[in-house]
Amino acid sequence: MEATITITVDGRQRTVAVDTRTTLLDALRDRLAVTAPKKGCDHGQCGSCTVLLDGRRVLSCLALAVAHDGAEVVTAAGLDNDRLRETFLDNDAFQCGYCTPGQLCSAAGMLDELKAGWPSAVTDGEPTLSASEIRERMAGNLCRCGAYVGIVAAIQEAGR
Amino acid sequence: MTGMIGTALPRRDGPAKLHGTAPYAYEHDVEHPAYAHLVQATIARGRVTGFDLSAANALDDVLAILTHENAPRLEDTGNAELAVLQDDAVAFRGQVVAVVVAETPETARQAANAIQVTYDSEPHETRLRADDAGLYTPEKVNPALPTESSQGDVESALASADVTVDEVYTTPMEHNNPMEPHTTVAHWDGDRLTLYDSTQGVHPLRSAVASLFGLDEDRVRVVAPYVGGGFGSKGQPHAPVALAVLCARHLTGRPVKLAITRQQMFSLVGYRTPTIQRIRLAADHTGALTGIAVDVVEQTARVKEFAEQTATPSRSMYAAPHRRTGHRLAELDVPVPSWMRAPGECPGMFGPEVAMDELAQRCEVDPIALRIRNEPELDPDSGKPFSSRNLIGCLEDGARRFGWDARDPRPRTRLEDGWWIGTGVASSTYPVHMSPGSVAEIRYTADGRYEVAIGAADLGTGTWTVLAQVAADRLDVPVDRVELRIGDTDLPNATVAGGSSGVASWGSAIADAAGAFRDKFGTDPAAGDEASGRTPDLSETFAMRAFGAQFAEVAVHADTGEVEVRRLLGVFAAGRIVNPRTARSQFLGGMTMGLSMALHEQSVMDHRYGHVVNHDLAEYHIATCADVRSLEAHWLDETDEHVNPLGTKGIGEIGIVGTAAAVANAAWHATGVRVRDLPITPDRFL
Numbered sequence: 001m002e003a004t005i006t007i008t009v010d011g012r013q014r015t016v017a018v019d020t021r022t023t024l025l026d027a028l029r030d031r032l033a034v035t036a037p038k039k040g041c042d043h044g045q046c047g048s049c050t051v052l053l054d055g056r057r058v059l060s061c062l063a064l065a066v067a068h069d070g071a072e073v074v075t076a077a078g079l080d081n082d083r084l085r086e087t088f089l090d091n092d093a094f095q096c097g098y099c100t101p102g103q104l105c106s107a108a109g110m111l112d113e114l115k116a117g118w119p120s121a122v123t124d125g126e127p128t129l130s131a132s133e134i135r136e137r138m139a140g141n142l143c144r145c146g147a148y149v150g151i152v153a154a155i156q157e158a159g160r
Numbered sequence: 161m162t163g164m165i166g167t168a169l170p171r172r173d174g175p176a177k178l179h180g181t182a183p184y185a186y187e188h189d190v191e192h193p194a195y196a197h198l199v200q201a202t203i204a205r206g207r208v209t210g211f212d213l214s215a216a217n218a219l220d221d222v223l224a225i226l227t228h229e230n231a232p233r234l235e236d237t238g239n240a241e242l243a244v245l246q247d248d249a250v251a252f253r254g255q256v257v258a259v260v261v262a263e264t265p266e267t268a269r270q271a272a273n274a275i276q277v278t279y280d281s282e283p284h285e286t287r288l289r290a291d292d293a294g295l296y297t298p299e300k301v302n303p304a305l306p307t308e309s310s311q312g313d314v315e316s317a318l319a320s321a322d323v324t325v326d327e328v329y330t331t332p333m334e335h336n337n338p339m340e341p342h343t344t345v346a347h348w349d350g351d352r353l354t355l356y357d358s359t360q361g362v363h364p365l366r367s368a369v370a371s372l373f374g375l376d377e378d379r380v381r382v383v384a385p386y387v388g389g390g391f392g393s394k395g396q397p398h399a400p401v402a403l404a405v406l407c408a409r410h411l412t413g414r415p416v417k418l419a420i421t422r423q424q425m426f427s428l429v430g431y432r433t434p435t436i437q438r439i440r441l442a443a444d445h446t447g448a449l450t451g452i453a454v455d456v457v458e459q460t461a462r463v464k465e466f467a468e469q470t471a472t473p474s475r476s477m478y479a480a481p482h483r484r485t486g487h488r489l490a491e492l493d494v495p496v497p498s499w500m501r502a503p504g505e506c507p508g509m510f511g512p513e514v515a516m517d518e519l520a521q522r523c524e525v526d527p528i529a530l531r532i533r534n535e536p537e538l539d540p541d542s543g544k545p546f547s548s549r550n551l552i553g554c555l556e557d558g559a560r561r562f563g564w565d566a567r568d569p570r571p572r573t574r575l576e577d578g579w580w581i582g583t584g585v586a587s588s589t590y591p592v593h594m595s596p597g598s599v600a601e602i603r604y605t606a607d608g609r610y611e612v613a614i615g616a617a618d619l620g621t622g623t624w625t626v627l628a629q630v631a632a633d634r635l636d637v638p639v640d641r642v643e644l645r646i647g648d649t650d651l652p653n654a655t656v657a658g659g660s661s662g663v664a665s666w667g668s669a670i671a672d673a674a675g676a677f678r679d680k681f682g683t684d685p686a687a688g689d690e691a692s693g694r695t696p697d698l699s700e701t702f703a704m705r706a707f708g709a710q711f712a713e714v715a716v717h718a719d720t721g722e723v724e725v726r727r728l729l730g731v732f733a734a735g736r737i738v739n740p741r742t743a744r745s746q747f748l749g750g751m752t753m754g755l756s757m758a759l760h761e762q763s764v765m766d767h768r769y770g771h772v773v774n775h776d777l778a779e780y781h782i783a784t785c786a787d788v789r790s791l792e793a794h795w796l797d798e799t800d801e802h803v804n805p806l807g808t809k810g811i812g813e814i815g816i817v818g819t820a821a822a823v824a825n826a827a828w829h830a831t832g833v834r835v836r837d838l839p840i841t842p843d844r845f846l
Contacts (some may be wrong), residue, residue, distance in 0.1 A: 012716030019266045030265060035187040036180025036386070040339045041422040045777040048339055074182035085178040089170050092745045095625040096620025097390030098339040099183060103524060139786040140256075142777060144339050144389050145620045146752025 005069040009034055011079025018065045025049045027065035028075070036075040036101045040142070047141030049104035051075050057109025076101030081108050084121075087157040091149035098142045107155045110137045114159070129159045163631040165806070168741035172644075173624040175388070182386045185343040188356040190415035193345065194223055196407050197268035198424060199258035199275050199401070201250045204284035204770030205462075205493045208257055212276035221263035222271045223408050228257070232409055234402070235374030236815035239250055241464045241496045242372055242402045250464045252495050253770040254427025256399055261407050261416055273294035284493035286770045288459045290328070291438045295457060295488040301469040302503055303659070309475050309541060314442070315646040317451030320444035324661060325518045327440060329511030330837045331820075333763040333772070334432040335780060336500045338619075340388020341422055342429050344401045346408035353405065355382045355448030360395040361656030362615050362649045368397040369405060387619040387648035388468065392499030394619070394669060395658045398429045398514035426647040426775035430498025431763065433458040435470050442482070447523040447530045449480035468503030473589055473817075474512050476705060479536035485602045499658060501753060506592050513536040513586035513821035514836060516829065526569065527585050527825070528555045540702030547702035547802035551587060554709040554796060558585070558731040560792065562711040572832040579715040579724075584825025588708030588732065588818035590714060592809045593664065594698045600669040602631065603675045603690035604611070608643050610672075615654035616646040616666040620749075621812055622742030629738055630806065634674030636683075652692065657681040660706075660810025663738060669695045669787030670802050702802050706809040708730035708816045710751065714826035722840030725755050725823055727790040733798045733808035746811065747793035750815020755791075756783035757816070758823035762839050 004017045009032060016031045021077040025042075028034040028051075037060050040048030045064040051060045052074040060073075074080075084104055087093070114127055114137070122136045134152045143151065183189075201208075213225055217754035231245035244256055257277055262268035282700060301307050318324055338358075341344055352373065359365045362382040370377045387394060402417035435458045442451030454471040459503040471485035500506070520527040532552050538545055559565065568574075574581040600614040612631040618624045623646060632639040645651055656667050672693025681689045713727035730751050737743045760781035763772045774780045793815070800807050820838055827845075829833050835844050 019264060022214065026265060029183075029186070031191070035183070038180075038184070038340070039186075039419070040341070041775055041777050043422065045422075046339065076178070080239050080756045085175075088178055089174045092171065092741050094171075094177055094620075095622070095745055095749060096173075096339065096387065096389040097173070097182055098620075100177050101180035101549060104178065111279065134786070135786045139784040142339065143754070144337055144391070144782060145745070145781070146788075148751035148752060148783075148785045149748055151785065156314060 003066045005066060007068060008072045008074055020066050022065045023061050024063040024065045024068055027058065033130060034075060038098050040099065048099045048102040050105045050141065052105055052109055057106050063139040070100055076104045078106055080102055083127040084108060084158045087154035091150040091154040093147050093154040095145035099141060103141050103151055104129060106138060106141045111159045129156055131156060162632055162636055162638060164629040164639050165738050167629065167739065169625055169629055169639060169739055171622065171625050171742065173618065179283060179626055184340055184386050184388050185345060185356045185358040185464040186385065186417060186419050188345060190345055190347060193415040193417045194261050194411060195265040195268045196259055196261045196404060196416050196418040197272040198256050198403065198420065198647050199272045201253055201255045201257050203250055203279045203281045204253040204286060206250050206279050206281040208277060209280050210278045211258065215274040216260060216271035219267055222260060223263065224261040224407065226406060226410060226726040231406055234372055235744065238372045239464065241399060242397060243401045244399050245406065252493055254495060256403060259403050259407060261411060270403050274465045279452025284770050285464055286492050286494050286765055286769045288434050288490055290457045292490045294645060296485060297489055298465060298467040298489050301467040301487050305472055306471050308486040310484045314451045314482040314484045317442040317482035318440055321450055322445040323443045323519065323522050325439065325441040325515045325522065327439060327515060327836055329437045329514060331435045331510055332838060333434045333765065334500060334757065334761045335426055335763050335782065336391040336430065337394035337425065337782060338389030338391055338393060341420050341425055341494045342394065342398065342400055342402035343419040345415055345417045346404040348408050348412045351379055353380045357382055357384055357401060358387050358394050359584045360387065360390045360617050360619055360658060362647060363653050364648045364656045365397055369401065372402060373405060377382065384617060387617060389734055390619040391501040392503065392658065393429045393452060395499050395656055400428055403749045407691035416568065420551060422777060423775045426763065426772040427495045430496060432500035433468050433497040435507045437470065438797040439511045439515040441519050442516055443519055443523060445523060447519060447533055447835065451479055451482040451533045452478065452480045454485045456487045458487060458489060459492050459494060459497065461494050462491055464496045466497045470508035473505045473508045475541035476539050476703065477587065477589060478534035479590065483540065501816050503589060505817045509589065509817050510821050510838065513818055514824050517584065517825040528559055528564065531555060531587060532597050542703050545702040548798055548800040549705045550796050550798055551707040553734050554707055554731040557796060558709040558711050558729060562716060562729045571829050575718065578718050580718055580830040581715050583711065583713050584711060584822050584824045584829055585711050586825060587813050588710055590660060590706050590817055592704035592706060592803050592808065592815035593659035593661035593697060594668065594804050595661050595665045595699065596694045596695055598654045598665045599652035599692055600673040601690060601692045602673045603689060604685040606687040607779040609643050610637060611636055611643050611645065612670060613645045613651040614666050614669060615649055615651040617657040617661065619657055620647060621657065621662060621746065622739060625742055626738045627666060627670060630670050631674060634671045660812040663806065663808045664804045664810060665695050667806050669693050669806065671805050672696065696805065699802050704803050706732065706814050707732040708818065712822040713821055714827040714830050716830045716845050721845035723759055723827060723840055723842060728755060729792045731794045731796065732780040732814060733796045734811045734814060735798050735800050735803055736807035737795060737800065738808060744793050747815040748791055750813060751791060751819050752783055752788055754816040754819020755787065755823065757838060758820035758840055760839055799829050
């Protein structure tokens with residue numbers, strides 16, 4: 001069964017027919033040729049598909065496309081945060097680049113959450129932009145190349 | 161020379177990767193693709209007796225279902241791992257027995273799940289045992305090394321030694337798990353086949369596919385400009401690429417996309433064999449080794465032999481007059497093992513480097529002093545001089561940076577806030593490889609740029625950046641005048657990105673081409689001038705290896721046994737470093753994977769059914785951002801003119817070698833508990 005939805009992707013309104021079983025990730029990649037979000041596990045276990053959905057970081061492989069008619073999606077391609085890109089490049093915070101779009105969207109979402117005062121499992125008092133807060137909050141975005149040291153440094157720099 | 165070699169140039173592929181616009185295999189723009197999904201065997205050994213395809217065929221939009229009954233015949237079935245859908249035999253659980261192609265990925269998956277397969281099942285064996293009656297000695301070990309080595313009389317040395325260590329160490333089955341699942345987009349267009357593939361080598365893959373399907377190589381093009389990690393699992397062709405090509409041949413004219421799932425990666429794209437390592441060391445009371453014996457038992461698959469070279473690093477590490485190494489294999493009903501980052505060295509430096517720590521403990525000698533005491537003058541294996549060997553330099557520099565001198569050698573003496581704290585050290589090593597056969601071409605363009613072309617691969621290793629640096633350096637031009645082209649069989653031949661040989665093999669070819677270009681055209685070339693170069697032959701005068709030392713600080717929770725690696729510091733002697741920025745990432749990345757191996761990684765086989773039960777990233781744990789605290793990589797300035805024209809030794813793999821031993825040694829120092837079986841999980845300490 002198909003359904004037609006309209007979503008805004010990186011500032012552009014797109015109308016598309018999707019199988020009702022289609023995830024937001026597959027709708028983006030297969031139906032709309034928006035391939036910045038990556039498929040690493042398709043089960044919400046790796047973070048490679050992270051996008052900002054109505055402003056919050058979300059695993060697009062766990063979202064059904066039909067459930068998000070009218071939503072606004074921002075991917076790494078449209079992310080308005082060149083500062084993060086700059087600090088990722090400076091700190092060599094990626095190697096193969098496959099997890100990187102998800103890391104960037106997750107980092108942007110995480111910095112907003114921190115700014116809003118949301119606590120994490122390691123928060124003691126007011127949350128600050130410490131390395132341990134970043135490590136904890138980014139633990140859902142796996143990087144098999146092992147660029148974590150650079151990722152933490154890049155986010156800390158960009159968030160200052 | 162512009163001095164570009166040695167410059168910390170930021171990654172040239174950075175902007176594309178940081179916008180998510182660098183195309184990986186699945187993402188190339190092909191017209192009107194069809195989607196494939198695999199059906200896997202649910203028995204570990206036996207025969208397929210039939211298929212019920214009715215429910216799958218009843219679905220709209222199913223384009224084809226291929227099984228051994230109707231799949232096109234392959235030309236060359238010599239590599240049984242690639243000889244897919246050619247007969248009814250099932251040799252391991254998870255083997256592909258059918259593939260569905262449909263108009264959408266959802267339908268392909270639904271149809272695959274709707275196929276009923278019946279089997280005639282036979283008893284299977286998937287458990288690796290050191291006392292397996294069927295153990296055999298392979299003719300050689302990966303890539304083509306002698307299975308056994310022997311000098312002197314190691315048994316007598318053990319019998320007469322002041323101090324001995326005789327222990328068994330194990331490493332588990334581990335899966336590479338690059339973030340990008342293996343993907344092929346295959347398209348037959350007329351008589352030409354184009355593959356967009358996640359591969360570590362476009363030319364080797366082309367050769368394999370051409371022979372499998374009986375094609376001339378010039379009719380096959382393989383394209384892979386960006387690869388989402390590989391760690392060896394994309395180094396050799398595996399079954400999915402053959403299946404994608406079969407589907408595309410069946411649906412000629414229609415591109416077929418086959419992206420395997422994370423779960424399928426646990427049975428189809430290789431893994432590291434479990435190893436059982438009996439390590440025996442004989443020494444005098446000062447710790448001077450008189451004997452080293454390493455006997456390894458590991459597994460291979462009934463489908464195809466792969467013999468990991470686990471015992472080989474012990475042949476060159478330490479001096480001892482009496483020594484022996486050997487490998488024995490159990491042929492099991494399991495998926496085919498293959499390369500995983502530093503095959504041989506990575507598992508093979510766990511047992512011996514923990515054993516050295518045990519020897520240090522028994523002789524009451526500092527672990528660093530013990531290693532220095534056993535430094536060989538010549539390579540103990542070949543008798544040749546080392547082209548360079550700076551293990552002692554790495555140990556001493558690392559000790560200084562890490563603060564080793566302040567260490568109390570006694571275990572279980574530091575309890576802080578409920579955590580036992582300890583430190584440990586281990587050596588790293590990796591052989592220097594350079595593969596023959598790569599060709600580079602350099603062409604001067606009308607707008608004053610140098611096009612440098614070679615079919616090399618960048619899996620995150622930095623190839624896009626460092627090969628441009630090599631070209632700029634050797635042409636003596638600014639790097640922004642170099643336009644590098646890689647990852648396509650339309651470019652000159654390149655060898656596989658494996659064995660940490662990329663820069664040595666491809667970079668040397670580029671250096672040769674740059675020299676030829678300047679010889680021919682001087683410094684004022686005309687548009688269209690071009691020259692080519694080749695990888696030179698490897699010197700056989702010297703033993704050539706990179707070395708390193710890794711230091712770990714580990715905390716073990718006194719009540720829960722939770723293990724934290726609080727600090728990890730590595731110092732490497734790996735020849736000339738082309739780009740300090742990307743090189744540091746290679747070392748840190750290897751060490752991170754080593755930390756992951758130490759604490760987490762373990763594929764758990766359910767021997768009743770023959771499959772890996774923790775076959776996803778929720779249950780096969782790899783290190784996350786939260787696991788990696790203080791991590792540092794340093795290197796010695798090492799000049800080695802013998803290894804290759806660039807003086808590089810290869811850095812992609814050595815970072816993972818020795819890490820797990822350093823962590824295990826630190827965990828012993830923290831707690832007094834000697835862990836000889838990876839991973840180092842909390843239950844070991846309770």
